[in-house]
Structure formats: structure tokens, C-alpha cells
Amino acid sequence: MNDEIMKVLNMLEEGKIDAQKAGELIEVLNASKNNVPTVTNSDKMLKIRVNSQNGDNVNINIPVKFIRTIGGAIKRIPKVEGIEGMEDIDIQAILQAVSDGLDGKIVDVKSEKGDNVEIIVE
Structure with missing residues (x-):
């Protein structure tokens, strides 16, 4: 499991966010990992x-x-x-x-x- 998802789960465990928000954040993390094209020049x-x-x-x-x-x-x-x-x-x-x-x-x-x-x- 990647570090970002672990951070979200830790925030959930600590009560900083609720389960719905955690699910939304994990969906965003997974979507960005799977659907974002690679940009070669990051200074643009x-x-x-x-x-x-x-x-x-x-x-x-x-x-x-x-x-x-x-x-x-x-x-x-x-x-x-x-x-x-x-x-x-x-x-x-x-x-x-x-x-x-x-x-x-x-x-x-x-x-x-x-x-x-x-x-x-x-």
C-alpha cells in the first residue's frame, strides 16, 4: 500500500476525517495514479x-x-x-x-x- 493511502488511513484512525472523506481521498489518489498522462517537462x-x-x-x-x-x-x-x-x-x-x-x-x-x-x- 502506498504512503499516501496510509496517510489517509491514519487520518481516519485519528478521527481527523470521516470514512466518507477517506474513501473520496483514496479514490482521487487511485484515479490520479491510473489516469494521468506523463508530462515530460514539469517546468511548464x-x-x-x-x-x-x-x-x-x-x-x-x-x-x-x-x-x-x-x-x-x-x-x-x-x-x-x-x-x-x-x-x-x-x-x-x-x-x-x-x-x-x-x-x-x-x-x-x-x-x-x-x-x-x-x-x-x-
């Missing part, structure tokens, strides 16, 4: 840029290595209230593309309302 950043007509702009920089670590738990980018186009972006497909050597702008979504979503790997 996934950059998400959202420019909204309403002024709800988003600028997110996430290390690809971090996403790879929790990638099995994240399938899609969460929907942001008032900003369209992000809910259809598949994180697993992005990780696979980065693993295959893709670099640069990989997503560029423009909505009818003038919102713009870009995802860049560099």
Missing part, C-alpha cells in the same frame, strides 16, 4: 486567460506538474459564473497534448457576447 505552466465583456477577467497560472498530480480528480475546468466557453474544456485532453509535446496557445474560445478564453502552455 498552464495559463488560463479569460477576458469578459462584464469585466470579470481571470488570469490563472498553474504548474503542469501540479495538474498532473491531481489530474485524475479534475476532468474539466469548472464553470465560472457569467463567463461562457470554459465548461467544455477537457483537462485530460490538454494534459495528453502537453505530454505529446504540444506548446503554445492550445485553446482560444470567443463567445457571441465578446468573452474570450485562452489556454496556453509555456
Whole structure:
């Protein structure tokens, strides 16, 4: 049994988390171990840029290595209230593309309302 699962079980035994939370954590650990593509350059950043007509702009920089670590738990980018186009972006497909050597702008979504979503790997 790996160290992460043992830590979760110890937290359960110590009463720090309940059985349901322990089960969820173990599922995430198993999913990330089995479903995450290998990324060759761990220094890369996934950059998400959202420019909204309403002024709800988003600028997110996430290390690809971090996403790879929790990638099995994240399938899609969460929907942001008032900003369209992000809910259809598949994180697993992005990780696979980065693993295959893709670099640069990989997503560029423009909505009818003038919102713009870009995802860049560099």
C-alpha cells in the first residue's frame, strides 16, 4: 500500500476525517495514479486567460506538474459564473497534448457576447 493511502488511513484512525472523506481521498489518489498522462517537462505552466465583456477577467497560472498530480480528480475546468466557453474544456485532453509535446496557445474560445478564453502552455 502506498504512503499516501496510509496517510489517509491514519487520518481516519485519528478521527481527523470521516470514512466518507477517506474513501473520496483514496479514490482521487487511485484515479490520479491510473489516469494521468506523463508530462515530460514539469517546468511548464498552464495559463488560463479569460477576458469578459462584464469585466470579470481571470488570469490563472498553474504548474503542469501540479495538474498532473491531481489530474485524475479534475476532468474539466469548472464553470465560472457569467463567463461562457470554459465548461467544455477537457483537462485530460490538454494534459495528453502537453505530454505529446504540444506548446503554445492550445485553446482560444470567443463567445457571441465578446468573452474570450485562452489556454496556453509555456
